[in-house]
Amino acid sequence: MDDPVRTLVAWCPDWPVVAMGRSLDQPVAVVASNRVVAASRAARMAGVARGQRRRAAQAACADLEVLSRDESIEARCFEPVLASLDDLTPRIEVVRPGTCAFAVRGPSRYFGGDAAVVEGVVQRMTEVVGSRTDVRVGVADGPFAAGLAARLADPVKLVEAGGVAGFLSPMSVTVLEHPELCDVLIRLGITTLGAFAELPASNVIGRFGSAGVEAHRLAAGLDPYPPEARSPGPDWSVSAEIDPPANRVDRVAFCARGLADELHGRLAAEGVACVRVAIEAETEHGEVLLRLWRHEGALSAAAVADRVRWQLDGWLNGSAVSRPSGGISRLALMSDEVIPATGRQLGFWGGETEADERAARVAARLQGQLGIDSVMVPELRGGREASQQVELVSAATVELRGRSIQPESNESAPWPGGLPVPSPARVPVDPVAAELLDGDGRPVIVSGRGAVSGRPARLAVGGRSAEVEAWAGPWPVDERWWDPGSHRRRARFQVLTDDGSAHLLSLEGGRWWITATWD
Amino acid sequence: MAPPGSETAALLDLVARQTTPLTLAHEQTLPVLPVLEGLLPGGALRRGSTVEIHGIGATSLALALAAKPSAAGSWTALVGVPSIGLMAAGEAGLSLNRLFVVRPPTPGSWSGVVASLVGSVDVIVVAGGRRAGNGDLRRLTARLRERGSVLIRVGDTPWISGSSKATSGNGADVRMRIVSSKWEGLGDGHGVLRRRCVEVRADGRGASARPRSAQLFLPGSNGAPEPVELASVAQLRVS
Numbered sequence: 001m002d003d004p005v006r007t008l009v010a011w012c013p014d015w016p017v018v019a020m021g022r023s024l025d026q027p028v029a030v031v032a033s034n035r036v037v038a039a040s041r042a043a044r045m046a047g048v049a050r051g052q053r054r055r056a057a058q059a060a061c062a063d064l065e066v067l068s069r070d071e072s073i074e075a076r077c078f079e080p081v082l083a084s085l086d087d088l089t090p091r092i093e094v095v096r097p098g099t100c101a102f103a104v105r106g107p108s109r110y111f112g113g114d115a116a117v118v119e120g121v122v123q124r125m126t127e128v129v130g131s132r133t134d135v136r137v138g139v140a141d142g143p144f145a146a147g148l149a150a151r152l153a154d155p156v157k158l159v160e161a162g163g164v165a166g167f168l169s170p171m172s173v174t175v176l177e178h179p180e181l182c183d184v185l186i187r188l189g190i191t192t193l194g195a196f197a198e199l200p201a202s203n204v205i206g207r208f209g210s211a212g213v214e215a216h217r218l219a220a221g222l223d224p225y226p227p228e229a230r231s232p233g234p235d236w237s238v239s240a241e242i243d244p245p246a247n248r249v250d251r252v253a254f255c256a257r258g259l260a261d262e263l264h265g266r267l268a269a270e271g272v273a274c275v276r277v278a279i280e281a282e283t284e285h286g287e288v289l290l291r292l293w294r295h296e297g298a299l300s301a302a303a304v305a306d307r308v309r310w311q312l313d314g315w316l317n318g319s320a321v322s323r324p325s326g327g328i329s330r331l332a333l334m335s336d337e338v339i340p341a342t343g344r345q346l347g348f349w350g351g352e353t354e355a356d357e358r359a360a361r362v363a364a365r366l367q368g369q370l371g372i373d374s375v376m377v378p379e380l381r382g383g384r385e386a387s388q389q390v391e392l393v394s395a396a397t398v399e400l401r402g403r404s405i406q407p408e409s410n411e412s413a414p415w416p417g418g419l420p421v422p423s424p425a426r427v428p429v430d431p432v433a434a435e436l437l438d439g440d441g442r443p444v445i446v447s448g449r450g451a452v453s454g455r456p457a458r459l460a461v462g463g464r465s466a467e468v469e470a471w472a473g474p475w476p477v478d479e480r481w482w483d484p485g486s487h488r489r490r491a492r493f494q495v496l497t498d499d500g501s502a503h504l505l506s507l508e509g510g511r512w513w514i515t516a517t518w519d
Numbered sequence: 520m521a522p523p524g525s526e527t528a529a530l531l532d533l534v535a536r537q538t539t540p541l542t543l544a545h546e547q548t549l550p551v552l553p554v555l556e557g558l559l560p561g562g563a564l565r566r567g568s569t570v571e572i573h574g575i576g577a578t579s580l581a582l583a584l585a586a587k588p589s590a591a592g593s594w595t596a597l598v599g600v601p602s603i604g605l606m607a608a609g610e611a612g613l614s615l616n617r618l619f620v621v622r623p624p625t626p627g628s629w630s631g632v633v634a635s636l637v638g639s640v641d642v643i644v645v646a647g648g649r650r651a652g653n654g655d656l657r658r659l660t661a662r663l664r665e666r667g668s669v670l671i672r673v674g675d676t677p678w679i680s681g682s683s684k685a686t687s688g689n690g691a692d693v694r695m696r697i698v699s700s701k702w703e704g705l706g707d708g709h710g711v712l713r714r715r716c717v718e719v720r721a722d723g724r725g726a727s728a729r730p731r732s733a734q735l736f737l738p739g740s741n742g743a744p745e746p747v748e749l750a751s752v753a754q755l756r757v758s
Contacts, residue, residue, distance in 0.1 A: 355592055355593060355594055355617070355641070356594075356617070358594075358638075358639040358640075359594040359617065359619070359639055359640060361639065362635060362636055362639035362640060363619060365635060366621065366632065366635055366636070369635070370622075370623075370624055370632070371624075373622070374621060374622050374623075374624070375619055375620075375621050376619070376620040376621075376622070377618065377619060377620070378605045378615045378618060378620070380615070386604050386606055386607075389605075389606050390605040390606055390609075390615070392601075392605075392620055395619065403616045403617070404616050405615055405616055420711055421610055421738075421740075421741055421742045422607065422610055422712070422714070422738035422739070422740070422741070422742040423604055423606035423607040423610055423742060424604045424607060425578040425579045425582060425603065425604045425607040425608075425738075426578055426602050426603065426604055427602055427603070427604045428602045429601050429602055452708075455707075455708065470702070470705040470706055470707060470710070471705070471707070471708060472705055472706065472708060472709055472710050472711055473708075494705060494711060494712050496702050496705050496712070499575070500575045500699075500700045500701075500702075501575050502702055502705070502712055502715075516604065518579075518702075518712060518715070518738075519575065519576060519577060519578040519579060
């Protein structure tokens with residue numbers, strides 16, 4: 001029972017780009033949480049890579065079109081592709097929009113061999129996908145090896161039964177998609193899956209914990225979870241009648257959310273987590289749509305609810321041929337495959353905590369009440385001014401659990417002319433107009449060569465004025481002189497007034513502004 | 520030889536120890552930076568309490584108070600202060616990984632927003648908001664005490680609207696005021712702002728009623744608060 005199931009994985013490369021209706025020959029990148037998740041062929045040629053920051057991608061390819069990710073569109077566009085395979089096998093599981101998998105043993109007996117099934121899959125999918133992208137198919141023992149085979153396929157790659165370990169062993173450990181683990185392994189001198197698989201399992205669990213053991217089993221060509229993992233209980237399914245039948249996705253999705261929470265609660269009480277969920281929807285006329293969704297990690301309640309929404313979106317808003325004839329009257333979720341839940345704990349490499357979980361929940365709640373831009377989190381940026389160094393982005397666009405923001409090399413690079421520490425504690429969103437006067441009451445000006453016209457004596461802001469006690473400057477900045485649109489030239493001063501407040505003043509275009517205050 | 524009655528005393532002590540709740544209210548605290556310990560009763564922020572900070576440098580002091588809990592894994596929310604310098608917050612010791620900046624839809628609605636955050640976020644910093652109604656504020660303080668978050672309010676506007684008599688029970692638990700501040704490093708046309716020596720006075724209600732004061736560099740030369748004694752010792756060594 002330790003042998004992995006022989007699996008076929010079909011993969012449409014660059015699906016997020018294709019689903020957006022763009023050609024792969026245009027330079028296009030799809031980003032989520034400010035990172036590139038997919039790029040078209042043309043963009044990759046120009047140096048855009050997955051995982052890059054948006055700015056880095058734009059720097060690599062100047063005429064890049066950046067689109068934000070919409071997984072529901074991806075899932076909706078993928079639904080016809082899946083529907084085309086329905087006559088080959090009824091149990092197709094969706095790994096993610098763009099990639100699907102199914103156990104190939106039954107179909108290949110029926111159609112007379114793996115090669116015949118693969119041919120059928122390629123032909124059917126190519127008919128639907130057309131020239132938008134190509135189709136790659138891999139067959140191997142276990143979904144992990146089959147997925148890798150699909151990535152290497154051109155357009156088909158068959159790994160014969162029993163040959164998985166040999167197929168995997170020369171590959172780099174980076175294909176495990178586990179960056180922290182790979183980092184350690186590479187530093188230990190273990191660069192291939194074969195070398196990793198040779199390590200004794202007991203040492204791996206001692207050093208890397210349960211996540212390491214899963215990776216180790218994958219590397220050895222085994223199923224990631226030990227055999228006893230799969231014994232789905234009889235009633236790990238939940239269902240709800242929808243009355244009156246719903247025609248709109250949002251009504252069903254609302255119902256799905258409750259069901260997902262219920263299922264999750266029931267599984268958690270049993271100490272298991274769900275890695276594959278079957279979503280079944282039935283219409284008032286008795287039509288049934290069933291899809292399996294798989295996830296490498298355990299599926300959370302929110303993730304299940306999302307998948308229900310994507311799937312129904314594809315079904316209800318799809319083409320007229322495949323659209324159901326009536327409203328949806330019943331929805332059921334079945335946890336098809338479960339693993340023991342390892343529980344939430346601080347991982348070997350840090351990670352999420354209870355506090356992060358609560359914070360993420362309250363952020364979502366406030367954004368629901370007050371709007372998406374009401375809760376912001378900081379991101380580091382490069383810059384010379386206090387207002388440029390940190391940018392606020394909506395909390396919805398980043399992963400809050402176990403967050404760690406690190407300046408990228410170009411952001412921590414020295415910015416000549418930047419301000420020394422300590423940084424000002426108040427940086428007004430809009431600079432405040434001010435007037436800096438010399439001893440004779442004339443405005444202080446700075447000549448083109450950086451000479452100050454007189455010693456600053458008074459600072460006047462909005463009708464109030466204070467004596468200048470100490471000052472330093474001017475610190476000139478001439479930024480982006482090559483671009484007339486964003487060229488800025490200014491001189492900055494630090495000014496301390498007799499009421500004890502210290503300001504950063506900026507002289508730009510003949511006017512004085514308070515750009516920051518050390519409060 | 521033990522004095523008479525010591526056995527009873529020991530027994531009583533044992534009973535007292537065994538019947539104490541697992542954590543006493545005053546044990547539920549959030550740590551603060553060592554330089555600020557002298558300003559707070561017990562040397563820590565009591566969970567569920569409110570702190571009010573006035574004077575020039577109030578923002579820096581609020582960030583310094585939030586720094587230690589944030590570094591220890593708590594989340595911080597800045598409500599209604601889009602102008603706060605986040606680089607300064609990072610230099611003070613706050614973790615920018617666990618920081619929200621929340622914008623209330625109207626200046627008057629901050630108390631509702633804070634009420635939602637209480638319990639999920641350990642330290643909430645509010646500034647510039649309008650006054651809140653007496654009832655709103657009473658509900659908010661009750662919620663704070665129940666859920667154990669700390670509310671820090673920066674600014675000179677009074678805490679609540681209405682007459683002082685009706686609201687006398689609703690002041691902040693700890694009031695801090697920066698009474699003097701002196702910058703170092705900036706001269707007449709030369710130098711750069713290096714650090715600021717401030718004197719903070721704290722008083723308040725209950726355990727914080729006894730006035731306390733402390734001198735510190737806020738911000739210090741690397742942005743984080745520094746104790747004055749150590750700094751002057753270092754200066755002596757240099758000179």
